[in-house]
Amino acid sequence: QLQLVESGGGLVQPGGALRLSCAASGFTLDYYAIGWFRQAPGKEREGVSCINVSDALTVYADSVKGRFTISRDNAKNTVYLQMNSLNPGDTALYYCSSDSLGISGRGTQVTVTP
8 A cells, every 4th residue: 555654743832843754655755756735724735845756856835945854765765854943834734745646645733833
């Protein structure tokens, strides 16, 4: 069964940091581009970042550029999203996705509050 499972979310104060993980099972992550998305209550889904197969290309939404970093560890079959300088506007359900495989994880909640 092809699966993506996110972890690492939580409650953090403004200015804090979290690292999200997206672990793949049932397939080798090396061969697929992976994207991180988020959705806050009452808002549309927003693309946060994506990384291509060779790691030569990473893309970030303007809202997170300079604060978030996407990376992958193929040995662990995992993609990461390092999130620094978090602010309340980053509060959302974060999930990872593979367009090629048509699968997404269930997400991990990130809440930024004083």
